[in-house]
Amino acid sequence: MRFIINEHSIEADVDVRTSLLDLLRDHLGLTGTKKGCNQGACGACTVLVDGERINSCLALAVQYQDREILTIEGLGTIGDLHPLQAAFIEYDGFQCGYCTPGQICSAVAMIGEIRRGLPSALTEDLALEQIGFSEDEIRERMSGNLCRCGAYNGIIEAIRATYAEESAQEREAAA
Template sequence: MPIRINGTEADLPADARVSLLDLLRETLNLHGTKKGCNQGACGACTVLVDGERIVSCLALAIQYDGRDITTIEGLAGEHGLHPLQQAFIDHDGFQCGYCTPGQICSAIGMASELKRGVPSHVTGDLTTGQIALTREELAERMSGNLCRCGAHNGIVDAITEVYAKDLA
């Protein structure tokens, strides 16, 4: 089965050592997903696989045969930007913008985890059935995505605007 990226089928690389990140950037010319540390520590390369967030620099493309990959380019729909993309603009959730695609994909994956009741290290009460998106919970869940410019407050405000009402 081919890999599906942003709704379009693509061939897997012949070389089984090619990372998903390199397939996206070098073969498919999807440059929104960034290569930061290339060690899985910064989150700049975060994409969604079947709705779950992964760091694509540590993933071999061949592992995702038959799976659905969504990059930052695949989030906007026919009616415009994804609500989180718009919130990042509205709240100045970026300065240089390098981490922004990974931050947005990670936040979308994080919201899905919260809705499914997946706890984090700081989740207090697991018996309520739903986890509130507190600042502490948000900071813990987004800790794998680094912003070195100082846009942290705008990032938190954007994510909170879009997801706090749905998850509280």
């Protein structure tokens, strides 16, 4: 099977019953994606496929051949962190760090969802041109990613700060 992972074409000979999570961790050595519950309930295994977040423990690898798969390893490097990675450090968005890769991947996708105007369970007016980015909105959209340490306040602040900074940069560029 051929996969596009973190912008690299990769061939892998795995059983068709192999989950995307097990392909990443056990066959390709990309251990940033974590195996938490292995039942799709915790979000530790969240990765991006074609820009959308998925729980990789629930996905068969064979379903994602030739699609753009992005893991935490593909978001940034030690010398060049993704803005959300830097914000998680600045705002103490983690304690033990186990859930952090899934939280960050989920937050990247969530910001894209809001920019595209996709509603959440809290969206009251679907005709709004821009959906708000309130703490409640972030909590609702991130509810599929659990943190056993309870670092939610730092996670929320990291996401809000990153979104506010990116929005300010976009307004500056448009002016």
